[in-house]
Amino acid sequence: MNEQNIYIVRCGEVALKGTNKPYFERMLVERVKKSLKDIENTEVKRYEGLIYVRTDKTTPQMDIIRRVSKVFGVASLSPAMECASDIDAIGEAAVEYMNNIIKEKGIETFKIKAKRADKNFPITSPEVARIVGAIVLKGCKVLKVDVHNPDCMLFVDVRHDKTYIFQDKIKGFGGLPLGTNGKGLVLFSGGIDSPVAAFMMAKRGMRIEAVHYHSYPYTSQRAQEKVEELARILSAYCGYIKLHIVNLLPIQEQIVEKCPEEESTILVRRFMMRIAEKIAEDNQCMMLITGENLGQVASQTAEGLVVTDETVSMPVMRPLIGMDKIDIMDMAREIETYETSILPYEDCCTVFLPKHPVTKPKSSRMADSESKLNVEELVNNAVKSVEVVHIGC
Ligand code: ATP
Ligand code: MG
Numbered sequence: 396m397n398e399q400n401i402y403i404v405r406c407g408e409v410a411l412k413g414t415n416k417p418y419f420e421r422m423l424v425e426r427v428k429k430s431l432k433d434i435e436n437t438e439v440k441r442y443e444g445l446i447y448v449r450t451d452k453t454t455p456q457m458d459i460i461r462r463v464s465k466v467f468g469v470a471s472l473s474p475a476m477e478c479a480s481d482i483d484a485i486g487e488a489a490v491e492y493m494n495n496i497i498k499e500k501g502i503e504t505f506k507i508k509a510k511r512a513d514k515n516f517p518i519t520s521p522e523v524a525r526i527v528g529a530i531v532l533k534g535c536k537v538l539k540v541d542v543h544n545p546d547c548m549l550f551v552d553v554r555h556d557k558t559y560i561f562q563d564k565i566k567g568f569g570g571l572p573l574g575t576n577g578k579g580l581v582l583f584s585g586g587i588d589s590p591v592a593a594f595m596m597a598k599r600g601m602r603i604e605a606v607h608y609h610s611y612p613y614t615s616q617r618a619q620e621k622v623e624e625l626a627r628i629l630s631a632y633c634g635y636i637k638l639h640i641v642n643l644l645p646i647q648e649q650i651v652e653k654c655p656e657e658e659s660t661i662l663v664r665r666f667m668m669r670i671a672e673k674i675a676e677d678n679q680c681m682m683l684i685t686g687e688n689l690g691q692v693a694s695q696t697a698e699g700l701v702v703t704d705e706t707v708s709m710p711v712m713r714p715l716i717g718m719d720k721i722d723i724m725d726m727a728r729e730i731e732t733y734e735t736s737i738l739p740y741e742d743c744c745t746v747f748l749p750k751h752p753v754t755k756p757k758s759s760r761m762a763d764s765e766s767k768l769n770v771e772e773l774v775n776n777a778v779k780s781v782e783v784v785h786i787g788c
Contacts, residue, residue, distance in 0.1 A: 407470030469567030490534030504541035576600030588686025630787025
């Protein structure tokens with residue numbers, strides 16, 4: 396019946412926005428359009444609080460679902476069938492829809508849930524369900540009604556001029572459209588946590604840039620490729636990511652030579668923050684983001700976080716701070732970064748790992764140790780040596 400495939404896209408939190416709602420809806424439409432930009436003959440339109448995507452019949456549904464469900468701000472979407480808002484047309488479309496499902500899935504029972512968004516439509520919702528149910532029973536002889544545990548729940552959404560028939564509500568990630576909440580720089584390690592942290596901030600509308608530190612030749616080229624691959628996976632949600640790559644080895648060597656061994660981890664982290672802040676300032680990022688989590692490792696104690704933070708004046712966001720590792724891992728699986736994150740390449744933090752790192756570092760001790768280093772010069776040289784890799788578009 397339909398010449399095109401149609402998808403109904405539902406907005407999540409965007410729908411709750413008061414006077415700013417049109418702005419958020421416009422941004423969401425733009426993001427959905429962008430996610431589909433290389434697919435020919437697609438149309439994305441907003442109408443009465445929903446977004447409608449139309450594509451050629453030949454475009455695989457899975458392709459559209461995969462892309463649109465990754466757009467932040469999308470609560471759910473449904474491949475749908477469209478017909479005129481006329482009870483006979485609705486019945487006919489429902490029969491065609493169900494016959495297709497019978498062919499695909501061999502279902503035996505169904506239930507209809509109707510909703511009349513257009514209150515001018517002359518038939519009430521329960522009546523629509525009853526009439527369409529009777530037409531489906533007649534048109535699809537193998538089917539029976541089961542109101543408690545149907546194989547297929549068929550939704551009939553009667554709107555002003557068109558009615559939409561659909562079965563699945565495929566969940567999106569919700570959140571807010573990208574680009575509605577400034578830009579942040581994530582310290583991006585290649586581990587499990589920092590990609591999840593970046594995802595969580597981007598989900599609230601924040602654009603993301605990333606900085607990765609390596610200790611080449613102690614860390615390998617493959618470790619960097621892994622980080623680039625992680626950024627590529629994230630860019631399906633976050634769009635273009637500017638990835639800044641910094642060799643930390645000159646700084647690490649100075650720290651190893653001149654400072655107490657047990658302080659090296661935390662001293663390195665202080666340098667990471669300083670360099671990140673400078674890169675952030677140069678690239679209009681307003682905050683730093685890390686994957687730190689209270690108590691997870693020696694440098695992530697409360698004291699460790701305090702002495703790390705005091706090196707910068709920019710706000711440091713730690714969206715995973717109170718999460719359990721198991722939950723972070725689940726989320727990494729859900730966003731498809733986990734398998735790449737666990738590839739066993741070395742990280743610069745593990746290159747000169749002290750045997751007994753301090754877990755309760757003191758600011759005064761850190762300042763003492765850093766007085767043996769030319770902090771400003773080391774930071775400036777690191778910033779000068781940044782290489783940039785462009786990920787996604
Ligand atoms: P992750 O899983 O994100 O690597 P982690 O549990 O291994 O975190 P740490 O190694 O202590 O913990 O790192 C804490 C945070 O510091 C990371 O989440 C990340 O934001 C930042 N970080 C660590 N190593 C690097 C690196 N090589 N480059 C950039 N940022 C880093
Ligand atoms: Mg790590």
